[in-house]
Amino acid sequence: MKRLLQILLGIMAVSLAMFSPATAETKGTVYYLVPTLLDEFQTGSVSALEMFLKQTGYEMKTLNADNKTEVQQSQMNDVIALKPSAIILAAVDFNALKPSIEAARAAGIPVAEFDRQITSTPSDFTSVAGTVEIGHIASDHAIALLKNKYGEVKGKILQVLGDPGDPYTLDIQKGFEERMKAFPDVKIISVPAMQWEASNAGTIVSDQMLANPDIDLIFLHAAHLSVAAAASLESAGKKPGEVMMMSSNGAPVGLDLIRKGWLNVEVEQPLYAQAAAVAMFMDKIVGKQEIKPGEYDVLGLKSVLTIEPWGPNIKIPGAAITKENVDDPSFWGNLKPPAVAVKSVE
């Protein structure tokens, strides 16, 4: 027993040593609170932020909340106690983290919002593509696809949401449906894929294609859901392109499905540019310097920075990926990080 304990303690000591890298010269440590790592966009955001922050002189540490609000709140409390240079927050819940943001800022730690905009309390910086805007871009393409098919905007759309408890998917739905309202001849059937689980999306598509065989277009709120949807269509004997499909977030699987002809449009969240913007402004965020509104070039994308009631807000335009531009290396789904290093904004 004593020997077993010694071995266990030895293993723990070696593990701790392995997980404590030597401290390098940096401008400071920034904590990134990521909502989940069960999603390609989120795992991509960790590596992108880490890479760009390193280029501007910061070390980044990541904490994963496993999509649990209370876990992220505890993480915020823990990180505040560590007094980092800044916190980058991609909130699990857009509103529940408000007290934690206020506590961090009261403790003198700047907070930058990444990807998920929080408007209920001021932050030091916000970098978003805009979830409602993703819905708008998707609706523009849905309108074009239906018009191309019928000569007018009419038909039936199956909208496969993510988990109904996630404000991200509800915002996309809001953006999509508020634009589609103008077209009363388009019927939208919305069904949630619980917990963003792919096989749930596959089942929804199988069921709906039987109940509503006249569905013209399927819009899925994440690329990984469209993989299962395509598998269900294939199992039902459909060929690529027979039923039009769109999805959002621009993950690599979505781009592969465009190449194979299953997906017509993938609405990209500009992951690299969103992450680069945070790194470009990190000196100003940490130094609590004034951030000036205006147009900024973020990895070649013209992005507008405005001063909103919730603080400086940079909006990076999302892009629609189709067969024509799918190989553009600037799309994060092609997994080719920009070769040019980002520089801090003077």
Next chain:
Amino acid sequence: MTSQTRKILEFVLDNLVWFMLAFVLAVFSALIPNYFQTGIFTNIIEASSVLGVMSIGLALVIITGHMDLSVESVAALSAMAVGILFCSAGIGIGIKLSPEWLMVPVSLLVACAIGALIGFFNGFLVVKLKMSAFIITLASFIWVRGIVLAISGGRSAQDLAPAIRWFAIERLLGIPLSAWIAIACFLLFSVMMAKTPFGRHLVMIGGNETATFRAGIPVNRNLILAFVMAGAIAGLAGWLLAIRTSGATANLGVGLLFNAFAAVVIGGISLKGGVGGLPGVYAGVLLLSSINTAINLMGLPANYTQVIHGLLVLAAVLLDMFKQRLRARLA
């Protein structure tokens, strides 16, 4: 009460979950537009395949009076392993074997072996170190999902080799082969539980572990075997999951565990062990799948679907409790 009436009543109680299923299908067919059609019933059977197979393994362990919370994560890990090895896009490395059909047994073996190994680990700790199955398998539920995340880096594998995907596309009597695999599993394991000494020993262990040991039955060996089988069957469920979605994502199968528990309980298996049979579990799985399909077709506001799902499961379990009380009165 005449013996004839008693016999009829006992038959109804023995198969109550099947009657519940028939009732629910009839109500949904009457009330939900487009529900009553062969394609929808085929979908229900097809959508039940993964949950059904997973429920078999869980039921085997619950019958022995223990618990296995790791089955969902084991299925996810097996699916991810198959996805990484045999998918050609995403993080898949696209291994090709010649002849192509060899990929079927090899992928199946990989999936089941991973599951069996984790099952052995769980069983060994539960039996040899006398640790609580709840805690051990809860830990496995967490660390195995962690391995899925670690090996995938949060990314997906897609485009499963056509030789393996074939099981989701080809149909026999209108039902995909993957669903036939689930049906075959239920038949096989139902026979094992009812007709073989091993199956009967598992029920005896769940009923009274000490008495079974004193009767000279190798309780520890059988318990470890039950965990190994639950793991291997969860591996098979993962294999079916990968086939169904043509690949694997890091969150694949999330939420299946609680549905599997619901199916097992609705199917008449006591969480205390020693009571229940697998045919009822299959009916429970079909019942849950019918409810899911109904929710999918009703087009309800997204926020209410979980509430309805939960209430329907609760209703099914309450009905099952009513059945058990009625049976106690009859006895």
